[in-house]
Amino acid sequence: MPSRNPPPSHSSPVPVAGPVGLPDSLVGTAMDIDGSHTPEQVIAGLRATGEGEDLVQLLTPEGQRVSHPQFDLEISPAELQSLYRDMVLVRRADREAKALQRQGELGLWAPLLGQEAAQIGAGRAMAPQDMAFPSYREHGVAWCRGVDPTEIFGIFRGIDQGSWDPIGTGFQLYTIVIPNQCLHATGYAMGQRLDGKIGDAQNAEATICFFGDGATSQGDVHEGFVWAAVYDAPVVFFCQNNQWAISASLDRQTRVPLYQRARGYGFPGIRVDGNDVLATLAVTRWALRECRTGNGPILIEACTYRMDAHTTSDDYTRYQVAGELEEWKLKDPLERVRVHLVREGLAESEFFDGLAAEADELAVRLRNYCISMPAPGPERIFSKVYAEPTPTIDAERDDYLAYHASFTDVGGVS
């Protein structure tokens, strides 16, 4: 088959478009008249964009440590246990949140399940002075930045819209409109450069921006890449490719592996096994260091899988391909570390027992806190719309609170 593009040097099965403008996986095969793909085509597409020789991996799904010429990592048993602990605890918090939603205590939840390694690896790679710009599923990164899960729960319970201190934690509030935060991260990183925080100094800074595979189709990712490139902004674009944008599989967003897009913008793109916490830690640590010393920006594509629905309002059985979840369960980010710790004798059973107890305690604390969170009163509606208050909103607030109080004054309705 003739091709406009020379084949890439690596063996990624579906890297470039065929001559008729379709991914190779679709050329010459049946596509439904309405444009939807057969399960085989979807599976093939996911494989093509989630595997390949260029995938940085340090711990195989079977728990085997492997080396990498560029991104090897020295890690102590204690550090490995600590990474595992974080993943176990954020998974437990995530499962508790889902249960709380099912019981009506949270209005919605965006599950993290399956993406723990990508987020803990990236979050733990950050230095205290670095800044993260999350989307709305970065519960694991939040954990690494010291943002308590109760503060995340507050958003999904409808108590607030993000209560933590974004500057103090180095973790911006969640951004729900996909992917507005790519530009905020870029602008913030431009500010780090303007402030002279790039270089070899101990306090040199970098920014990391989190978004998903679906976000890459949005213009703000493109503009973020362009701006970051032309201003040499110290920003790591960390794309968690979890294979699905609600119900749209990756082949609806791209015909090339996402990390390869970086080349077109003039900066490096690296693909990492997003279910391997060691690989994401090593690659993100390297990328942030590059940015701090002035070699940014960098794109990381962390190949992972959303093992639950998009949110608790979503029904993934309507689109998930048969066998796909089982296939990814074999690549579970926690299990491979557990197997490695056990097999190599790096942790005793007391460690696992203690961690299980700690996870249960966390869940109880989160549950108790969640169900006792006080709902804000109506005055919250009018609070802090502006830094400099306006007479319009002050008058609306006073009128409404007087109206509201008129019900309780007569003692009938409260």
Add this chain to the structure above:
Amino acid sequence: MAGTDVPQTITLAKGLNQGLRAAMEADRKVLVMGEDVGRLGGVFRITDGLQKDFGEQRVFDTPLGESGIIGTAVGLAVRGYRPVCEIQFDGFVFPGFDQIVSQLAKLHYRSQGKLPMPVVVRIPHGGGIGAVEHHSESPESYFAHTPGLKVVACSNPVDAYWMIQQAIACDDPVIFFEPKRRYWDKAPLDLATPPLPLFRSRVLRTGTTATVVTYGPTVRTVLDAAIVAEQDGHTLEVIDLRTLSPLDLVPVFDSVRRTGRLICVSEAPSEVSLTSEVAARVSQECFYSLAAPVLRVTGFDTPYPPAKCEEDYLPDLDRVLDAVDRVLAY
């Protein structure tokens, strides 16, 4: 302020330029960013000379993308900067609209005050320059309808000089409209006269026959009409709104209680607009003072027409005088 550098008589464009210069001198966190604002000095030359004097770090040309301009300004504001973004023409703001309404307007509220957004978005607006499509629009209602934004419109060189400095000093995001067909209007600037606060409307001319409320490029149109109306024995009280969000309507209510008649003038289409809002609020506050319904003189509820039609589209002196006749007929 760089008082001695300011010429005695200035154009509106020069007022903005000198105001930007003063704001940059006053606060090193102020940045000027946008398409062609650096080397070229902006397509209207509003930022002329700023890059030369303040350097490429503080006055910089951006890639061509309005979402990128606003979105990176948001990030710079999180970092503690005070960006002043130039949108080249009114009709080009919409690629940045998402960042303005979803993020710039909401971050202070979302964070409950932890993230102030002291960002100014400058937009030349309005028609009358014979331009092609997308260069003559009046999109101010979209922004005034968005909680979290403040919206102002300057109408003369003196206000331009002061208002841009006040907008930059404001800790809230300010959408700053500039009347592009009035960029070359001139007026004397007396630095000894203290400026009006930013979020105040102003009575420009007192009268008893009717109140005429307007803002931006049609302020001069209405003032011209008031001179002609006087020859007919009608004195118009002319109010320049200046601030479109929050509105400062107390002077309007006071005026209408005396005149009993109100005409609202704007280039924007009339439906669901600032003139609608003023009419609604006046009907609520001044119901027993009104001797006639509130009349409006506006652009039409059509897209902005080809330039050869704009003399008919834009409210002019005759249409304002016609409205005076009609409001007096009740």
